[in-house]
Amino acid sequence: MKTSVMGATAMGIGFVAASEPVIAAAIETDFKGIQAGEVMIPVGSFQLPAYVSRPEKAKGSLPVIIVVSEIFGVHEYIADVTRRFAKLGYLAIAPEFFVRAGDPNTYGTVADILTNVVAKTPDAQVMNDLQAAIAWAGKNGGDLKRVGVTGFCWGGRITWLSATLPQVKAGVAWYGHLIDEKTEGNPRHPVDIAADLKAPVLGLYDGADAGISLESVDQMRAALAKVAPINPAAKASLIEVYPDAPHAFHADYRATYREGPAKDGWEKCLAWFKKNGVV
Numbered sequence: 001m002k003t004s005v006m007g008a009t010a011m012g013i014g015f016v017a018a019s020e021p022v023i024a025a026a027i028e029t030d031f032k033g034i035q036a037g038e039v040m041i042p043v044g045s046f047q048l049p050a051y052v053s054r055p056e057k058a059k060g061s062l063p064v065i066i067v068v069s070e071i072f073g074v075h076e077y078i079a080d081v082t083r084r085f086a087k088l089g090y091l092a093i094a095p096e097f098f099v100r101a102g103d104p105n106t107y108g109t110v111a112d113i114l115t116n117v118v119a120k121t122p123d124a125q126v127m128n129d130l131q132a133a134i135a136w137a138g139k140n141g142g143d144l145k146r147v148g149v150t151g152f153c154w155g156g157r158i159t160w161l162s163a164t165l166p167q168v169k170a171g172v173a174w175y176g177h178l179i180d181e182k183t184e185g186n187p188r189h190p191v192d193i194a195a196d197l198k199a200p201v202l203g204l205y206d207g208a209d210a211g212i213s214l215e216s217v218d219q220m221r222a223a224l225a226k227v228a229p230i231n232p233a234a235k236a237s238l239i240e241v242y243p244d245a246p247h248a249f250h251a252d253y254r255a256t257y258r259e260g261p262a263k264d265g266w267e268k269c270l271a272w273f274k275k276n277g278v279v
Contacts, residue, residue: 015253016072016105018113026076026253029083033057036083041095043132050095050133051079053086054141061143062091063278066133068151068158069094070251071113073104077253078152088270089279091142095133097126097158118154122185126158127165134167145169148278150269151176153248156203160190163199163233170276171201172269174250175212178203178220191216194223200236202272204250204265207243217241236276240268 015022036053051074054062065085069078074096085092098104101120104113130149138144149171151159156176163171178190205217221239228235242249242261249258250265273279 014076016075018104018107018109019072020254022253023255023257025257027080029080029087031083034083034086036079036086041133041136043129048095048129048132049099050093051082052091052093053082054091055086055089058141062089062141063146064134064137064142064148065090065092065278066130066149066162067092067094068097068149068155070153070155071104071110071118073098077251091137093133093137095129097121097129119185123161123187127161130162131165131167146278148172148273150174152250157190160201161193163201164193164196166198168199170199170273170278172272173201173203174265175205175209175247177212179216191220191223194234195227195231197231197233197237200233200276202237202268203239204268205239205241206245206247206249207241208245209247211247214241
């Protein structure tokens with residue numbers, strides 16, 4: 001695989017300008033023992049860019065992890081996360097779900113990205129792209145009986161929605177809205193889909209998050225508990241909160257990074273996929 005540049009930060013090249021100054025703690029995972037770079041995934045007649053990482057010498061089919069980005073798209077941080085999974089034996093795929101709406105790096109603020117990119121990327125399209133990525137994985141060395149999804153912020157919300165798909169075996173959602181305004185493009189949110197879960201989700205949330213209230217986390221827990229007697233996936237889902245962590249505590253390139261919760265969450269993420277057969 002060969003990395004090609006679609007813009008200043010596309011497919012793991014650098015960081016998005018609106019995501020705050022990059023700090024020295026940013027983790028850099030090398031390419032030793034893995035292959036990583038850009039591929040194009042067919043979605044009907046459309047070609048969806050994705051950053052893909054895999055072990056260089058793999059025996060048999062690989063467990064699959066779909067990595068869903070923050071609102072900043074597939075920049076260096078997300079690409080690095082796929083390489084971390086590849087080092088552990090996974091086929092990790094980070095689709096550029098925003099490619100039809102535009103490049104987040106062309107906007108200087110989070111508000112601009114939300115308005116001009118995220119709002120123009122409907123959930124139905126994302127789910128279709130995600131299923132196409134899973135199908136591609138099955139044709140390129142992935143084991144479709146071992147598919148997990150993990151995502152950050154915007155991707156955390158998408159992780160919950162992806163767990164309603166029959167192909168997904170487990171999900172790990174790092175923060176992300178659980179309750180929000182319903183729109184034509186976003187008709188349902190995680191709190192609305194507990195009854196439809198087909199895979200258990202581990203939710204990793206932050207107690208010092210100004211945008212995602214602990215009240216909404218409690219409402220998600222209540223939604224899961226309500227349907228737990230009739231839905232095994234909802235019953236098996238779990239939400240953990242790091243009381244003093246801010247939003248984006250796993251984002252090691254940002255000032256919000258908190259090493260303790262980030263490392264603990266990562267270990268819990270890996271253990272969750274192992275527990276649920278995605279290993």
